[in-house]
Amino acid sequence: MIGRIQGRLIAKQPPQLMVDVQGIGYELEAPMSVFYDLPELGSIVTLLTHLIVREDAHVLYAFGNEGERALFRHLLKISGVGAKMALAILSSMDAARFAECVQYEDITALCRVPGVGKKTAQRLVIEMKDRLAAGLPATGTSGAATTGQTRPLAAAASPLTEAVHALEALGYRPADAARMARAASEQAETTEEIIRIALKSLNRG
Numbered sequence: 001m002i003g004r005i006q007g008r009l010i011a012k013q014p015p016q017l018m019v020d021v022q023g024i025g026y027e028l029e030a031p032m033s034v035f036y037d038l039p040e041l042g043s044i045v046t047l048l049t050h051l052i053v054r055e056d057a058h059v060l061y062a063f064g065n066e067g068e069r070a071l072f073r074h075l076l077k078i079s080g081v082g083a084k085m086a087l088a089i090l091s092s093m094d095a096a097r098f099a100e101c102v103q104y105e106d107i108t109a110l111c112r113v114p115g116v117g118k119k120t121a122q123r124l125v126i127e128m129k130d131r132l133a134a135g136l137p138a139t140g141t142s143g144a145a146t147t148g149q150t151r152p153l154a155a156a157a158s159p160l161t162e163a164v165h166a167l168e169a170l171g172y173r174p175a176d177a178a179r180m181a182r183a184a185s186e187q188a189e190t191t192e193e194i195i196r197i198a199l200k201s202l203n204r205g
Helices: 032-037 066-076 083-092 095-103 107-111 118-133 159-169 174-185 191-204
Strands: 004-013 016-021 024-029 044-053 058-063
Touching (some): 004 024, 032 083, 044 066, 066 083, 066 095, 083 095, 095 118, 107 118, 159 174, 159 191, 174 191
Antiparallel strands (some): 004 044, 016 024, 044 058
16 A cells, blocks of 8 residues: 655646656546645655555545545445545535534535535435544645755646636536636636635535
């Protein structure tokens, strides 16, 4: 099991990023909470990871702190919740907000996460109550810390286009992703800011 990775950030296109470790480029998938704290390309980052081995691929997931990773692992144990849905949940709300939804049985808020229907939301509430009552590791600060920086390696594409693609990758329908990103782009300039505002707006809806 690969539990931690440290290297030079050479690409970030939510929800994927790539870290160069001594000449080997590791592709990772991460929730948007990780991208909000990532430094510039070329910087050294440290991330916690979780490896999922499938018949057709080995997929490495990245997290900024132990709390995020622990919640991701708990979510994977819920029937009907896969890695994609778990990432969508972590991208749509932080661990504290998720715990609040579970505690107060806020099915409506959980159903706003792409891919989460009423039955899945009810299952999340029932099965996660005991797990959350036992407590998760403290979230602390992001593990995507900069320990050094070099010259960025690549220019960013259109922030709006990247934001739309990221929202689609999280499970939102293309039309909804485009609408959310366009509305958020009126208040933000970077890809991460657009996505953050779009998801916060939806979560308040």
